Amino acid sequence: MTTDVTIIGAGLGGLTLARVLHIRGIPATVYEAEASPTARAQGGMLDIHDYNGQLALDAAGLMDEFRGLILEGRQAMRILDPDGTVLLDQPDDGTGGRPEVQRGELRRILLDSLPAGTVRWDHKVSGTRALGEGRHEVTFADGTTVTTSLLVGADGAWSRVRPLLSAATPEYTGMAAVETYLLDSDTRHPATAKAVGGGSMFALTPGKAILAHRERGDTLHTYVMLTEPQDWFAGIDFTDAAATTARIAQEFDGWAPELTALITDSATPPVLRTLHALPIGHRWDRVPGVTLLGDAAHLSIPNGEGANLAMYDAAELGKALATHPDDVEAALSEYERAMFPRGAEAATEGTRLHEWLYGDDTPHGLISAFNEDHGQETSHA
Ligand SMILES: Cc1cc2nc3c(=O)[nH]c(=O)nc-3n(C[C@H](O)[C@H](O)[C@H](O)COP(=O)(O)OP(=O)(O)OC[C@H]3O[C@@H](n4cnc5c(N)ncnc54)[C@H](O)[C@@H]3O)c2cc1C
Numbered sequence: 001m002t003t004d005v006t007i008i009g010a011g012l013g014g015l016t017l018a019r020v021l022h023i024r025g026i027p028a029t030v031y032e033a034e035a036s037p038t039a040r041a042q043g044g045m046l047d048i049h050d051y052n053g054q055l056a057l058d059a060a061g062l063m064d065e066f067r068g069l070i071l072e073g074r075q076a077m078r079i080l081d082p083d084g085t086v087l088l089d090q091p092d093d094g095t096g097g098r099p100e101v102q103r104g105e106l107r108r109i110l111l112d113s114l115p116a117g118t119v120r121w122d123h124k125v126s127g128t129r130a131l132g133e134g135r136h137e138v139t140f141a142d143g144t145t146v147t148t149s150l151l152v153g154a155d156g157a158w159s160r161v162r163p164l165l166s167a168a169t170p171e172y173t174g175m176a177a178v179e180t181y182l183l184d185s186d187t188r189h190p191a192t193a194k195a196v197g198g199g200s201m202f203a204l205t206p207g208k209a210i211l212a213h214r215e216r217g218d219t220l221h222t223y224v225m226l227t228e229p230q231d232w233f234a235g236i237d238f239t240d241a242a243a244t245t246a247r248i249a250q251e252f253d254g255w256a257p258e259l260t261a262l263i264t265d266s267a268t269p270p271v272l273r274t275l276h277a278l279p280i281g282h283r284w285d286r287v288p289g290v291t292l293l294g295d296a297a298h299l300s301i302p303n304g305e306g307a308n309l310a311m312y313d314a315a316e317l318g319k320a321l322a323t324h325p326d327d328v329e330a331a332l333s334e335y336e337r338a339m340f341p342r343g344a345e346a347a348t349e350g351t352r353l354h355e356w357l358y359g360d361d362t363p364h365g366l367i368s369a370f371n372e373d374h375g376q377e378t379s380h381a
Helices: 012-022 053-059 063-067 103-112 190-196 230-234 241-250 257-264 306-323 328-358 364-373
Strands: 005-008 028-031 045-047 077-080 086-090 100-102 125-132 135-140 145-148 151-153 171-182 200-205 208-214 220-227 271-277 290-292
Touching: 005 012, 005 145, 012 028, 012 053, 012 103, 012 306, 045 103, 053 063, 053 306, 063 103, 077 190, 077 364, 086 364, 100 103, 171 230, 171 257, 190 200, 190 208, 190 220, 190 257, 200 328, 208 257, 208 328, 220 257, 220 328, 230 271, 241 257, 290 328, 306 328, 328 364
Parallel strands: 005 028, 005 151, 077 200, 151 290
Antiparallel strands: 045 100, 077 086, 125 135, 135 145, 171 220, 171 271, 200 208, 208 220
């Protein structure tokens, strides 16, 4: 392929695509809005699945590097009642297919695997324009432009490439996450560290939850999940950490102190992440010379698949382009034909998971689903 592939966005999807192309001899340039690889903390752990994310890393030739990042024991899972009663305690027996890694470390191995200069940092796309015959012009915030005959939008939820293909925009899901961290939890917050356990912990009631993860070392990373309209969150001044913490903690009045400490004792100011989704089954008619991957294509309610799918999309697209070096349209058609149903299926699953987690039957729906998955009988409490 003689054309340079132009990728917008150096998230896990965009970087995986650049890497999969690179090892197949196809040059790519990635334009990223952030000023540098360290401009923003890439917090959070990701479980990388053996049926999608790991396949992508294999296609990227990075399985050894990936294995070096795995945090042992983090596939353990606990489900707690708000009063701290343990309803399910599943240890990590080393047989799970979803090892956990730190997102920032995964991004780092992808960045390190690319030729110097592949990623152009501080290039925020402000607009895109079709030039005809499959060519597109990309305009950056500083007014400069590039033209390309193959443009890939890997620029996430608020993609600037998506309007070339579809008029869809993400809608608020009705739920947001507030992120907090406890550091040195084994020594400074032992009761909470014990409640969270070695992996992930879900404390749930209908419509709200405290979800926590043991990250590298004994850092505890929490998503406080709340079902409220966006106006409700807008009424909280998130620049005032103490007042925000008090307001969020108020929603968990009466919960066990070892759980509410995940909010009240945070070492970092609470950060709001409102959750949006594209319509399930979002798709478009083929437009020559441009496509999307990952969240830009199928942003969904969080379902534990988004990063995995972004990488998998990227690997599939990269392989399709390598298989059809002289026929970009054949490659894009083949990629999109499989990607549309894959994205829709994951989003549908996400809706089901959402119901298990936050619906009226929580936590029993989740426990039943978990036990069915593990071939165990369930009795509702
Ligand atoms: C709270 C929360 C928890 C999650 N937990 C999980 C999980 O446990 N497991 C999982 O698999 N997924 C999870 N996800 C989903 C996952 O984060 C996304 O699906 C995944 O990051 C999508 O990857 P991407 O490469 O498509 O987009 P992104 O990761 O969003 O990357 C897009 C990149 O494009 C850049 N960009 C954006 N706009 C522009 C522009 N105009 N110009 C240039 N560059 C631009 C961004 O700076 C970014 O670097 C979670 C999401 C949220 C919100």
